[in-house]
Amino acid sequence: MKSKAILLTGLILSGFIVPANSITEVKALDVDDVSSISKNDLGRNSSMFDEDNNGNNKDRGNYPLPIDHPLADNEVIIGKPIDKDKINGDTLILVPVKRNTDGKILGYDRFKIDGRFVSSLLDSTKGYSVVPAGVNVSTSWEGVSTYLPQKNSTDNNGNVGTVRFPKFKYNDSTNTIDIYDNKDNLMQDGYVVYHLQYSSIQVNYFLEDTKEKIATKTVQVPVEEGFQFNPLHKVLETPHPGYLNYLDYDKPNSDGSLLTFDYLYGRFDWKNKNPEDAVFNVYLKKAKPATVDVTYYLNGRQLHRVTKDVEVNKYYPNGQSEFAAKQLDEVKDLSVDTEKSVIRTKNPNYSFDKPLFENAEALTNIKNSLLNESFNDGTNPLKSSTSLLWAYVAMSGAGEKFRYMALSDGFSGGTYESKLYLKSDSHTVNDLTISTNLGDKVIKDVFGEIGTTITVDVPKVDGYTPDKTTIKAKVNGNGTITTDEKVVYSKIETPKPDPEPIEQNEFDGFIGTMNNTVKLYELSDNKLVASPLRSLSKFSDWKADKTLKFENEVYYRVSTNEWAKASDVYRYKYSNGIVSTTEHNETKMFSSNLEQSNRFLANDTKWKYDRIAYLGSDEIKHFRVSTNEFVHHEHVTK
16 A cells, blocks of 8 residues: 555644654555544544543553662562562562563563462462553653553454463472463563553644644553544644644535534554654644625615635634624614525535524524623623624534634635624614715715714715715614715815936037037926027037936037037047048048038048047947038048
8 A cells, every 4th residue: 555644634644753862754644544443443542632630641650670679578579489488468579571572671560469369379279360550661752651461362352462360379399489371381581571552652733834843742542452633622722723623524414514523543553663652743734714704784784794814723712803793782672684694605625505593593592602601701792792793603603602713624715604684673774975066975884873863974085185074964764864964075286296307417528510500408497498598500519518318308518507409419529530532432421410412532532530420310420521521431441
């Protein structure tokens, strides 16, 4: 069978600790092995959590004496000579024992002689039979393993290792007390072999995702019987919020009834594993939150709705108050429409849609039970807050007491919808229409007591401020809610934010104008505006020290606050040199605005230039050979 770790909705079982503080990884219980063990297969004391009244494991307290134990006057070792006249009701018989698995010497088991049966012990034809208590060995975590003398054969019921009931006899020929099982002497090489009968198991509970250990439990179980792993709330009284509690659960019945939970059963491999160091690690799986949607209706109108995600297994000792409709606290004549009120539940494992209350009697029974319930602090908010009763019903149905208000494992990742329809003759829910300068405003689902004047919040309108924050409204006898007040909204003037300042960059160069006068611009209020008085004359040269970009145009600064648009000028640098035309063709010349000249440079001639200009929007490199005549840098050579 292929081994696989158990992760049945609730946890994983894996591994155990071995001596010398070393961890040995062993296979987890096979799922098939675990599921094949039913509760009926477990014998007496099979529960992991059978404890005394103080919650502690039962301890036999019979620890062996060491082999080098100095003998007291009333102690005698089995098989060692002793005079008959020294044997009495105070005599302790010491039996050297070792365990069957590895032959380890455990020490002396002690047997006290009952004074009434001394004569039987001394009579070799009779002997003195005893029921052994066994010897205990401490485990590495202060648990206990109990060893007893056992038969090695299978009994009539198929059980291996039935406990022996040894008999002590005095041997007149050797002057010793011997130990027998029927006719067989139990001594082998000076020791009686004991077998493991009971042993402790330590169970550590971890959170699967964080590996945080949250609980440890040590229990003692019979080695030939199965044992069960309890859900966490049996160990800590409550589950861990947000994590699955039960180790396994069955799917619901076809009628939609809630999940029935069960424990997980298993066995430990006592024969092949060290029984004194059996540790199981239980990993609790993170639960998905449940989406809870609670809606209250009063006289057919929606009064209150809350939708939120709730952690599974999170207990609320005083109720889930955030789901309460607190308006209902003042209503004294509430009744429930049991036909309309419903629960709808849906999750990956099951779903149902049924009445919230099967009948009015069920509601009465739940209410009476909850109102008589007292909490740990002696309070009960239900006695003063009717709404908490509805919150409880919406959250948990009728399944548990109010103090344990929580959604259990089965709701992980699902939705839980409750619609509670209530009736009242003294209160109503209706719409309220308010007259405003922006038109009528309707406030939905206003709640109030009939015959009273209530205060209602004025609705907010984006971009406007009302002249009042509340108004007074009348709850009429026919259930309508009206007001004579009017509301005036004033528009909120939102100041425009200051624009980001235009970034200026350093520049060290020259610009030249072309065949037109060039406008200048001034920087004012973070904008460039045309100067009404000044401009740059055509075919003039200017030093520029800064640039800026405004509305996707580049500008050069030619004085303190005067800027020329880059598209109206060209950029150049001073440079003197000679260029040569090609041997075969004449070379075209262009003006500063890239208009072709009607003049050419003869082929195979040399010409002086005095500046390098970057013309056009692409700023193509040119050499100036006369006042307003330029040649393309690719048409000549230097």
